[in-house]
Amino acid sequence: MRDLDVAVIGGGIGGLCLAQGLRRAGVRVTVYERDGTADSRLQGFRLNIEPTGGVALHACLPPALWEVLVATAGDPGPGIGFLDERMRPLVMIGEEDPGRDPLDPATGGHAVSRVTLRKLLLAGLDDVVRFGKEFTGMAPAGDGTAVTATFSDGTSATADVLVAADGANSRVWGQLHPEAGRAELPAVAVGGKLILTEENRRWLPERLLSRPNIFWPRRDFLFTAIFRRREQPEAIIDRLGDRVRALGLDLEHLLADSRDDDYVLWAYIAHRDTFPPGFGTMDRAEVREMLAARTADWHPDLRRLITESRPDDLLPTRFSAARPPGSRDHGPVTGLGDAVHHMPPVGGLGGNTALRDAQRLCAALTAVRGGEKPLLQALRDYEEDMLRHGFDTVREAVRNTEAAITRNALKRSAARGFFRACGAVPPLGRAVLN
Template identity: 55%
Template sequence: MSTRRLRVIIIGGGIGGLCLAQGLNTAGIDVAVYERDADPDARTQGYRLNIEPVGSRALHDCLPAHLWQILVATAGDSGPGMGVFTEKMRLLMREDAPPAGLDPTEQTHAVSRVTLRRLLLAGLDGIVHFGKETTGYRQNADGTATALFTDGTSATGDLLVGADGANSRVRRQLLPHARRTPAPGVGIGGKLPLGDGSAWLPEELVSTKNMFLPKRDFLFTAVFRRRETDGTTAEHVGDQLRAADLDPGLLVQDAKDDDYVMWAYVAHRRALPADLPDASAGGRGHRLRDLVASRLTHWHPDLRKLIAQTPADTIEQFDFTTARQIKPWPTTQVTVLGDAAHSMPPVGGLGGNAALYDANVLRRALIAVDRGEAELLPAVAEYERAMLKNGFAAVRAATMYLRLATLPSHTVRTVARTFFRLCGTIPPLRRAIFSD
C-alpha cells in the first residue's frame, strides 16, 4: 500500500463539507475546502437545526474536543420525544422520553445555525477558501482529480468530494443520470417568539416537538429554548473559545437567538392557490399567514392563535424537491456527500443529519487510507455504499412523511391516526417502531 499522505479537496462549505474538513484536519490529513460564498457570513441562516443522535455522534467524532463541548453548551433542548395529535389537540401518541443522564453524543441538540457554522469554521483558517465557485473537475492520468473554478484557478487532490448541495455541479458531472424531481407538497413556516406575550401557549407547544395530523394537511411544531443563559454559557466555555481564537461575546450573541416555537404547515400543492406570493412580493408574510389561517378554521383555537400571532416577517414558503434513488456507480477519485447525493424534502429534519453521517463515515475511511491500512478506491467504494444506504433511507422516510402530509385520502388519514393511537396505547409496539 502507498505511504504517501492524502490530499483531499472538498467542494462546498456547508455543514457536511465542514464537518468532514474538521475530522480530516484533526487527523492530520491535508484537506482544503472551496466555498462559493464570498465570506463566512454570506448565508441566510433561517431556523435552528435539530441535531439528532446520529448527527451528534458525527460532530463529536469530527470536531476537536473543545469545539464539541462549546456546541453542547450553546445548544438548546427541543424536549423529550415527539407527540402526535389530531387537529383538536387530542393526543394520539407520545414517543418515550430518552433515559435520563444520556451522554451528549446520544442526545438531540437544537443548534443555532450561525453558531454551528462558526464552530465548524474554527481552526480552519487557510483551509477554507471563500469566493471559489466550481465549474467542474478534471480527472487526471496519475489518479488525482482537479477542481476548476470560475476565476480560472484550480486545485488538485487525491480525492475530490462534492459537498456542494442539492444543485451540485460535481454530481451533475459525476452522475449526469441522477435527477431531482419536484415533490407535491408546499411548506409554509414561521417562528413565534417566547416571552411575556406567549404565556397562553399550552404546555405541549412549549415543551416538545409535535406533529398534528388532521383530516387534511399537516402541522409540525418544535420549541427552541436555550439550555443556559448567555452569562452561564460564557462562563463555561469562555476560555475554550479564546483558545480556539473565537470571540466569546460574538459566539454567545450568535447563540442568543430568541427562544421561539417554530411551526411548519404542509399541504398538497393542488390544495393551495396557484398564485402564492413569491419572495419579492410585498406583504408576503401576511398573505402566507392568512392562507394558513384559512385552512385551520376548524382546528383547536390554540393552534389558530399560534399562527395568527406569529410575526409576518418570520413566515416563509418552501418548495420541496427530492432526489431519485441512485444506483452504485464505478468508484473513482471523485465522490459526493450529503444533499449533493441524496437531497430530500425538509420534513422530519433528516437531511442535515444524513450529511453529518456521511462526513463521519468518509472521515473514518480516509483516515484508514492515510494510515496505509486501506487503499483509496476500495475505501471510497465502501463509503459510497454506506452513504447511499443511509441517505436514501432518509429520503424514503422524508418522502413518506410528506406523502402522509399531502395525501387527500380520508381513509389513509384514518388508518394513520388509528396506527398512532394503537402505538400510544401499546408501549411495546411503540418502542419497537419508534426507538432509535
C-alpha cells in the same frame, strides 16, 4: 503513512464537519466555498441534531467545541407527541425515557442555532476555507490518481480526492451523474416561528413549550418544536472560555452573534393541488391569512401560533428528492449530504445524514492516510455505505411526506385510528413507533 490532499467543494455543515475531522486527524484539506464571506448564510431556522448527527459532530469537532455546541443548543424535550387538530392526544412516545446526558452524543438531542453551528464548524479553519471560489468543472489526471477543479475566477486546484459537498444543486455531482437529477414532490410547506415573549408564554400550551409534536388533522399536517437555549453566552464563556482559548480561539468572538431569540417552530405541510394557484406569488402576510382560513376549525391556540407569527419569519417552500445515481466508477471523486441524496425536510433527516456522511468519509480517508486501505477501495466502500443509507433515508422522508399530504380520507382516518391504538396500548406504541 500516506500524504493526502483533499479538496472539498462546498462549505455547508457536511463539508465543514468533514474538514474539522480531517484537520483533527492530520489530513491536509481545503474547502472551496462560492460565498464571498463566512457570514453570507447566517440565517434560517434552527436544526434538530439527532444522535446520528451528534455522534458525527462529537467525532469531528475538538472536544471543547463540542461542549460549546451542546451548551448553546436547546433541549428538544422528551419524546414526541401525536395529536389531532383539536390538540387531543393520540399517542405520546418517549415521555417515560430517563433523563439523558446532553454531552453523550449517542443519546442526546440538540436544537442547534444555524448561526452558532456554522461559526463553530468554521472555528480554526481560517487557513483551510477559501471563500469566493465558485466551482465550474473538474478533470482527472491522466493516470487517474488526482483530479483538478476549476473555478470561475480562473484559478484551479489539484487534489488526491475531490468531495462534492455543494448542496442540492451540486455542480460536482451533476457533472459525475447527469442522469441522477431530482424528482419534484406534490407537497408544499410553510415554515414559521413564534418568538417567545412573556405575554405569549402565558397562553401557549405546555405541550408546545416542552417537546416536539406532530398534528394529524383530517387534512394537511403540522409539526411544532421548541427552541430554547440551554445556557446564555456569558455563562458559557465563563465555564469554557479557557479550554477554547487553549485551541487558539476566542470564545467571545465565536458567540458574539449567537444571542438568538427563543421560539416555537412550526411547519405546515399540504398537497400542492389544494393550495391556491397563485401561492408562489403570494406575499407572506397573504400566506399567513390563507393558513388561518385553512385552520378555521383547529384548536384556537394552534391557529394563534400561526397567526401571531411575524410574516417576515414565514418561509414557503416546495419539496423534491434526489434520484439515485447510475454508474459509480469515477476515480478519486465522491460526495456527501444534499449534493448526493437531497431529501424533503420532513423529520429533519437531511442534515443529520450529511453529518453521518462526513464522519464516515473522514474515517475512510484517515484509514488511507494510515496505510490501512488503498484510496480507491476506501472511497468505493464509503460510497456504497453512503448511497445505501442516504437513499434509504430519502425513501423514508418521501414516505413521511406522502403520508402527511395524502388527501385520501380513509388513509387519514386509519392513521389517526392507528395512533390512538398505540396510545391506548403503550407496549404497541413503543414497539412500533420508538
